[in-house]
Amino acid sequence: MTPILELRGLSKTFGGLQVLQDLDISVGTGEIVSVIGPNGAGKTTLFNIISGIYQPDSGEILLDGASILGSSPETIANLGIARTFQTLRVFLNMTVRENVMAATYGATRTRLWQSALRTPSARREEKEVRAIAEEKLGFFGDRLMGYRWDQPAYSLSYANRRRLEIARATATNPRLLMLDEPAAGMNPAETHEITELIGRLREEAGYSILVIEHDMHVVEGISDRVVALDHGEKIAEGSFDDVATDDKVVEAYLGYGAAQSK
Amino acid sequence: MSEIGVDQWVEQSGDRQEQYSGRTAPIRRLFDSLRPGWRLVIFLLLAAAYPLVVSQSGVRIGITVLLLAMLALGLNIVVGWAGLLDLGYVAFYGFGAYFYAIVTSNQLPAHWPTWIAIPVIVATTALLGALLSLPSRRLVGDYLAIMTLFFAQIFGEVVRNFERLPGVSEDLDLTGGPNGITGVEPWKLFGYEFGTFNRNFYLLLVLLGLLIVALHNINDSRTGRAWRALREDTLAAEHMTTPVNRLKMLAFAVGAAIAGLAGTIFASVQVGVFPNNFVLLFLITIYAAVILGGLGSIPGVVLGAIVIAYTPEMLRDPSTAGVLFYVGLVALTVAMLKKWRLVATALAGLVILGYAVRWAALAIWGDSILGTANDTLISRVLDGWLLVLGQSQEVVTSYAFVLAIVGALGVIAAQNWWRVVWLIPTLYLAILVWENKLALQPSVTRQLLFGGILMVMMAVRPQGLLGIRQVEIT
Numbered sequence: 001m002t003p004i005l006e007l008r009g010l011s012k013t014f015g016g017l018q019v020l021q022d023l024d025i026s027v028g029t030g031e032i033v034s035v036i037g038p039n040g041a042g043k044t045t046l047f048n049i050i051s052g053i054y055q056p057d058s059g060e061i062l063l064d065g066a067s068i069l070g071s072s073p074e075t076i077a078n079l080g081i082a083r084t085f086q087t088l089r090v091f092l093n094m095t096v097r098e099n100v101m102a103a104t105y106g107a108t109r110t111r112l113w114q115s116a117l118r119t120p121s122a123r124r125e126e127k128e129v130r131a132i133a134e135e136k137l138g139f140f141g142d143r144l145m146g147y148r149w150d151q152p153a154y155s156l157s158y159a160n161r162r163r164l165e166i167a168r169a170t171a172t173n174p175r176l177l178m179l180d181e182p183a184a185g186m187n188p189a190e191t192h193e194i195t196e197l198i199g200r201l202r203e204e205a206g207y208s209i210l211v212i213e214h215d216m217h218v219v220e221g222i223s224d225r226v227v228a229l230d231h232g233e234k235i236a237e238g239s240f241d242d243v244a245t246d247d248k249v250v251e252a253y254l255g256y257g258a259a260q261s262k
Numbered sequence: 263m264s265e266i267g268v269d270q271w272v273e274q275s276g277d278r279q280e281q282y283s284g285r286t287a288p289i290r291r292l293f294d295s296l297r298p299g300w301r302l303v304i305f306l307l308l309a310a311a312y313p314l315v316v317s318q319s320g321v322r323i324g325i326t327v328l329l330l331a332m333l334a335l336g337l338n339i340v341v342g343w344a345g346l347l348d349l350g351y352v353a354f355y356g357f358g359a360y361f362y363a364i365v366t367s368n369q370l371p372a373h374w375p376t377w378i379a380i381p382v383i384v385a386t387t388a389l390l391g392a393l394l395s396l397p398s399r400r401l402v403g404d405y406l407a408i409m410t411l412f413f414a415q416i417f418g419e420v421v422r423n424f425e426r427l428p429g430v431s432e433d434l435d436l437t438g439g440p441n442g443i444t445g446v447e448p449w450k451l452f453g454y455e456f457g458t459f460n461r462n463f464y465l466l467l468v469l470l471g472l473l474i475v476a477l478h479n480i481n482d483s484r485t486g487r488a489w490r491a492l493r494e495d496t497l498a499a500e501h502m503t504t505p506v507n508r509l510k511m512l513a514f515a516v517g518a519a520i521a522g523l524a525g526t527i528f529a530s531v532q533v534g535v536f537p538n539n540f541v542l543l544f545l546i547t548i549y550a551a552v553i554l555g556g557l558g559s560i561p562g563v564v565l566g567a568i569v570i571a572y573t574p575e576m577l578r579d580p581s582t583a584g585v586l587f588y589v590g591l592v593a594l595t596v597a598m599l600k601k602w603r604l605v606a607t608a609l610a611g612l613v614i615l616g617y618a619v620r621w622a623a624l625a626i627w628g629d630s631i632l633g634t635a636n637d638t639l640i641s642r643v644l645d646g647w648l649l650v651l652g653q654s655q656e657v658v659t660s661y662a663f664v665l666a667i668v669g670a671l672g673v674i675a676a677q678n679w680w681r682v683v684w685l686i687p688t689l690y691l692a693i694l695v696w697e698n699k700l701a702l703q704p705s706v707t708r709q710l711l712f713g714g715i716l717m718v719m720m721a722v723r724p725q726g727l728l729g730i731r732q733v734e735i736t
Contacts, residue, residue: 053497074500090498093730094494103502105503106503106504115479115480115484115485116479118479
């Protein structure tokens, strides 16, 4: 079976800095793959390349076997890769519902003049989009419930903004969901909740998921496979237990001495 | 009471916004309870009644107000929704006006009928807007502003200097150069000529009503949301399937089309166009309307246009200006002191100070220093209390003016009772200067008062009169 996402020999330099080096990663359909690594390992750059912000110097990116290299972020999103951001990027001065509705732009067809006149087809589509937004927000249960939908996004707590970002990403109707540190800045209870949520995103909504995470409890809880990066190179890949005890990974996180005295 | 993570503050935020405080609460609640459609109907009915109760010059002012409202709504698309700082906007207005003037005056042999001219002009202006959006693919914020500012300047220069097309007949004068174009024909639709102020006013009102409905619908549509999303975070919007470049182009084009349409009516009403109609000062006026009313809010922007265009006209009349001045003084006093006891003390002190100064001055210099009071109701009431000067007016008022400003600074710096102590002489000096000097020079005073009113309004409501408080994007 072809993996949903396949990266072959991806390399990227910023000036003299080698950020990614000959990287091969694949995500199977329905799989949850975690990318770990110390700060500066190139994890977010990897996401930025996949989602089309940067172009790699060399290598190939395949979505369902077809190359998406050189496509704009908008095209890639339409093709079925959605992402969240490490530094939250919700639309602060729009309501919660509008945030999610905005992500359906690529899937809707109403023209400007139809919107201006509120033609029947425009109304129908608007209704559908509303329903989609409410369904996506409903996925988060009590956390992003009814009364919050008409509040501006800036009135949400930090954890809720993260949830909103995930809801917004799912509204683009993706096949692959890329989550950049979904548990960053959350308390233990919320972290636990995020772990369950990522599981549910796969089980109930059927997304394949590529996730960057620093919290090892989350990584342990969700991953089918873990990829460890350091200085842009893949230093280990496999199950959580294999990667967590890998000498190179311990060295990357804790230094050479720690790896030797293990 | 609630579980972890569900913060009560957020939960109650709806209730908090419901409970307006202060004396304006019932009015604001009533306004909120009205559906947008009814608000528009009320506005249109009031506006439609306006020409019935004012003179022709009043209708002319009304046309200016409606034109500014239309322009402000167009600019609001680009700046308020899409978040693109467009300083070339006034050029689209000028382009529409000049285009209309050229094809309906004697500049060209052929005169276009309105039903052809208007669609062609609106479409061409939209195209020009789309063209100007090209720099916005790479530039945002200040950089885009400078770029588009160039465009506005180029337009002005072209209009002033591009009288003849090189290589084409010497007789062909396109823009009329610095003299502009005169003898422009009014709009003619279905055999109906919009030649009077009244007809143009109602034409504009109908167009404005349609525009407001359309924009209201668009704001709540996929396009409106996409515009606002790219204002909030262009990169995130792009990742959420929004074709940002196409939407920027669309925002520029729609904004420009509205400006172009407004331009044609302007040219038709003025029966001519001149380069000075489309200078940067007017661009700033449009921006002022949008910002004062509340960036992004349709009723706000219309209200902003009304305030910006109407206030200076209102201030032309000295007695109105006087009323505004004293209302402003009282409002400022209340705002500065807040407690009624302090306000009462300040007013009592002011009355006593006035009589004391008058008595002392007359005791020292005698009756000969007195002049005659202004011929407005308030001035006549104040006569006998205030020192209305004769010959020495110029010198005294100049010093008093400076002292009043020093006093105002003192008022701002002081607290509680000290503030009252500062306020009493400051108020007296302000009234002295007003009655002795400013009220006699309406042309200067008008601008001063207008500026003061705008500053106070913005200080009280930084988000604009009907704007929604927005948070900075971090």
